[in-house]
Each structure stands twice: as C-alpha cells, then as structure tokens.
Amino acid sequence: MKSFACRYDAVLFDMDNTLHNLYAARFAAAEAICACKGVFGDLLFSLLNPDTPTRIPDSLTEFFTENNLEGYDEMLHLYEVLEKFCMRPYQILCELPRVLKESGVFVGLISNADAESTKIRMHELGLEGVFDVVVNPETFGVKKPNPLVFQKTLEALGTTADKAVMIGDRHDRDVQPARDAGLSAIHIWFGSVDKKDDILCAETQEDVLRFLEL
Numbered sequence: 001m002k003s004f005a006c007r008y009d010a011v012l013f014d015m016d017n018t019l020h021n022l023y024a025a026r027f028a029a030a031e032a033i034c035a036c037k038g039v040f041g042d043l044l045f046s047l048l049n050p051d052t053p054t055r056i057p058d059s060l061t062e063f064f065t066e067n068n069l070e071g072y073d074e075m076l077h078l079y080e081v082l083e084k085f086c087m088r089p090y091q092i093l094c095e096l097p098r099v100l101k102e103s104g105v106f107v108g109l110i111s112n113a114d115a116e117s118t119k120i121r122m123h124e125l126g127l128e129g130v131f132d133v134v135v136n137p138e139t140f141g142v143k144k145p146n147p148l149v150f151q152k153t154l155e156a157l158g159t160t161a162d163k164a165v166m167i168g169d170r171h172d173r174d175v176q177p178a179r180d181a182g183l184s185a186i187h188i189w190f191g192s193v194d195k196k197d198d199i200l201c202a203e204t205q206e207d208v209l210r211f212l213e214l
Helices: 022-037 042-046 056-066 072-085 091-102 115-125 148-157 171-180 205-212
Strands: 010-013 106-110 133-135 164-168 184-188
Touching (some): 106 148
Parallel strands (some): 010 106, 106 133
C-alpha cells in the first residue's frame, strides 16, 4: 500500500473484527470442539453473546457442564490453539497502521482483550511494535465503552480528539463512545454484527482508506 495524506493526526484502531475476523476463527474452533465431543449447537450459540471475546472460558465451562462432558482443560487448550491458527487478517486494515505511521500519523490500538491475548494476536497479525500505544483494560484501569479510555489514549499520543478518528466494528464500544469523547469514528461494518452506522460506515476495507484521505 502506498502512503497517502491522512486528514487526521491520530488514527485509533480496535483489534478484533476490525483488524481480523475473530468471529470466523472462533466459530471454526468451536465447531472443532463440538465435533470432538459429538455435541453440536450449544457452544456455537454461546459465541453470539455480545460480551465476547472475553467470555470463552465461561462459555466452554457452561457447554461442558450442561452436556456432562469431561476433558475441559484439554479442550480449552485445543480451542485456544485452533482460534489462533484460524485467524484471518483483513489485509488492508493490517497494512494501514504501518503506512500511517510512516506518513507521520500517530497510530494507537484500543482493545478490550487482556494484554496477553492482545500480544498473541498482534504477533499473529505481524503488528508487533507498529502501534505508538497499545491500550488494554489494564493500561488505564478503564475500557470501552468508557469515553475516558479514548481521552487517555490521546493524551498518551500527545494529540487531541478533534484531530483523531477511531476505527472499530462495535457501535456500542467503538463508534458512539469515541464520538462522545469528541473523536470522529468509522464503523467497520464488514466485520460487524451491528446495523450500519448512519454517519460513517465502511462496507469495504477500501472505504476506510477513502474516509481517511484528505
């Protein structure tokens, strides 16, 4: 991807279902667990819980309890390995942070995943060391949708909300809270299960580039 002139001084990214398709990876891993145990449906439906991606151990525990299954630890390990193996990046979105940074734009990542999970996914996506700041719930003691997490991230980058944009798939965690904090926001609809945002909705990865360019 060639460099381009960005209309913002800082671009903040969500991670899951923005930089990669977490839904597909989780469903593939869950289908494998169901096949191993010969029980289908319950675990797959539990992954539709809006609190994912942070509830996988709870979902798996419930699945094993309700179906009177054994071998939880082994299956949790298998699930984690398969989820990582099945990660598929949104290629343009994964290239974008590096291109922006090389163009002099601040780039930040704000994820509700814990630091260890974020580190693993950044490694798999080839994005280690790219972002100027990586923010997890542990970083500032707050997480999305609290608008304070956006404010503190911008303070860490040394810029202001009127010069920044947030890019994410969740309207309730990424888009509206960022706007409440004074940022612009782009809804990654191709990675989302939410209805389309009526202000700035990217239906394709190319739309994101178009929205960012001067």
